[in-house]
Amino acid sequence: MSRRDLSPAALFELAVGGERRSLGRLLTLVERGGPDADTITELSYRAGGAGHVVGITGAPGAGKSTLVGQLVRTIAEAGKRPAVLAVDPSSPLSGGAILGDRVRMDDVVADHDAFIRSMATRGHQGGLALAIPGAVRVLDAAGYDPVIIETVGVGQVEVDVAAAADTTVVVVNPGWGDAVQANKAGLLEVADIFVVNKADRPGAGDARRDLELMLDLSHVSGQEDEGFRPEIVLTTATDGTGAAEVVAAIDAHRAHLGTGDRLAARRRAQVREEIRVRLEQLLGHRIDEAVADDPTGDIARATAGDLSPAAAATAALTDLLSGES
Amino acid sequence: MGDDVTVRIILAKLGLDGHDRGLKVVARILRDAGMEVIYLGLRQTTDSIIAAAEQEDADAIGLSMHNAGHMTLAPKMVEAVRAAQLDIPVVVGGIVPDDDLQPLLDAGVAAVLGPGSPAEDVARTVRDVVSANR
Ligand SMILES: Nc1nc2c(ncn2[C@@H]2O[C@H](COP(=O)(O)OP(=O)(O)O)[C@@H](O)[C@H]2O)c(=O)[nH]1
Ligand SMILES: [Mg+2]
Numbered sequence: 001m002s003r004r005d006l007s008p009a010a011l012f013e014l015a016v017g018g019e020r021r022s023l024g025r026l027l028t029l030v031e032r033g034g035p036d037a038d039t040i041t042e043l044s045y046r047a048g049g050a051g052h053v054v055g056i057t058g059a060p061g062a063g064k065s066t067l068v069g070q071l072v073r074t075i076a077e078a079g080k081r082p083a084v085l086a087v088d089p090s091s092p093l094s095g096g097a098i099l100g101d102r103v104r105m106d107d108v109v110a111d112h113d114a115f116i117r118s119m120a121t122r123g124h125q126g127g128l129a130l131a132i133p134g135a136v137r138v139l140d141a142a143g144y145d146p147v148i149i150e151t152v153g154v155g156q157v158e159v160d161v162a163a164a165a166d167t168t169v170v171v172v173n174p175g176w177g178d179a180v181q182a183n184k185a186g187l188l189e190v191a192d193i194f195v196v197n198k199a200d201r202p203g204a205g206d207a208r209r210d211l212e213l214m215l216d217l218s219h220v221s222g223q224e225d226e227g228f229r230p231e232i233v234l235t236t237a238t239d240g241t242g243a244a245e246v247v248a249a250i251d252a253h254r255a256h257l258g259t260g261d262r263l264a265a266r267r268r269a270q271v272r273e274e275i276r277v278r279l280e281q282l283l284g285h286r287i288d289e290a291v292a293d294d295p296t297g298d299i300a301r302a303t304a305g306d307l308s309p310a311a312a313a314t315a316a317l318t319d320l321l322s323g324e325s
Numbered sequence: 326m327g328d329d330v331t332v333r334i335i336l337a338k339l340g341l342d343g344h345d346r347g348l349k350v351v352a353r354i355l356r357d358a359g360m361e362v363i364y365l366g367l368r369q370t371t372d373s374i375i376a377a378a379e380q381e382d383a384d385a386i387g388l389s390m391h392n393a394g395h396m397t398l399a400p401k402m403v404e405a406v407r408a409a410q411l412d413i414p415v416v417v418g419g420i421v422p423d424d425d426l427q428p429l430l431d432a433g434v435a436a437v438l439g440p441g442s443p444a445e446d447v448a449r450t451v452r453d454v455v456s457a458n459r
Pocket of ligand 1: 058059061062063065066067104198199200235237238
């Protein structure tokens with residue numbers, strides 16, 4: 001029977017029972033958003049939440065996918081069931097996408113119990129900020145741990161992922177200025193671990209020094225988590241060198257989060273962020289409606305030139321907030 | 326709304342042969358037609374393609390063939406899709422002699438695209454076989 005005809009609840013039961021195509025289908029529904037996605041998020045919210053969520057970010061071509069493949073192998077060989085969410089940008093012109101991350105992962109993960117899902121950013125603003133944590137939760141509920149999210153480290157997507165992850169790994173390469181670029185892109189603030197990948201190339205030691213220096217400087221300015229200094233690991237993802245050290249660093253950060261209130265605090269921040277995004281969406285719909293319907297007539301007055309846009313907006317807001325319109 | 330019809334297609338080459346230049350061209354055509362291409366590239370097996378199709382909830386599988394293997398490999402892929410109860414179309418692209426066309430369709434291949442098919446044909450064919458299946 002085709003999984004397209006099953007309800008979210010039925011799919012959820014099958015996915016938790018280990019059926020991959022049902023899990024695949026659930027992820028499609030989560031990605032689409034809307035009532036089905038909310039139902040699934042509700043179900044997985046109750047079922048899971050114990051797993052570790054790891055974000056891997058960095059410039060295109062840095063070797064993230066290759067590294068993720070090695071991490072998956074290392075983690076699976078240790079007896080765990082890792083999942084990967086590989087996020088790539090959609091073409092702004094066509095809305096389509098070429099999702100090529102599996103090419104770099106398939107070789108090493110073919111023999112292991114891992115679940116890899118490619119996801120395009122698609123156009124929807126704010127949508128990704130819900131789709132990513134939603135997808136992570138479904139994978140978590142299906143028993144995958146850790147869930148690794150790969151994203152290109154630029155712009156909003158990056159921030160969305162940092163918000164969804166417990167541990168964020170920033171991947172840079174040897175070469176003049178890569179670490180400096182990462183700093184400028186704001187990646188220094190979100191990094192819990194740095195990986196200098198392509199350490200088979202000259203300059204890996206310099207990159208490490210650059211990062212150490214920037215950490216020395218940023219330390220004073222007070223990062224969110226005082227007393228934790230991100231580890232820097234050198235890797236050659238193409239042959240797996242350093243992968244075990246990255247996994248160890250991820251585990252160490254997880255242990256660090258487990259001390260005191262840190263993990264709980266991150267999770268609370270994640271929930272708050274999700275609520276904020278959902279509110280933004282809900283209000284966005286109501287704003288669109290208000291502008292279209294013009295219940296107070298102020299918008300018509302403004303377009304006729306009898307009222308300023310600012311005054312019309314204030315009037316519309318008052319009307320919006322005054323109750324069920 | 327648009328997301329409801331976003332087509333997700335796996336592109337892969339079965340077996341050990343050659344290069345993936347043609348497959349990359351097709352990937353770009355389908356992306357430019359608004360589809361999401363899950364690119365697997367070279368040296369795939371029916372198992373690795375099925376695993377990817379399940380995890381990616383693909384709407385279709387596109388196979389590139391440039392050696393004589395299509396008469397055995399393409400039906401094997403169709404069989405594997407059925408065995409996995411995936412119920413998605415398999416499209417074959419590449420050099421397929423006219424005489425082999427009907428046998429491939431009889432074996433359950435949804436469509437065959439010859440080399441140098443115009444971009445519009447490639448995109449429309451994929452869209453058609455996917456919506457016929459939905
Ligand atoms: N020399 C070298 N090349 C690497 C290494 N890791 C990845 N690459 C290559 O870098 C390119 C991009 O890798 P990919 O994993 O797709 O990067 P991503 O875009 O960050 O996901 C590929 O050609 C990889 O083979 C490495 O450690 N050393
Ligand atoms: Mg990648």
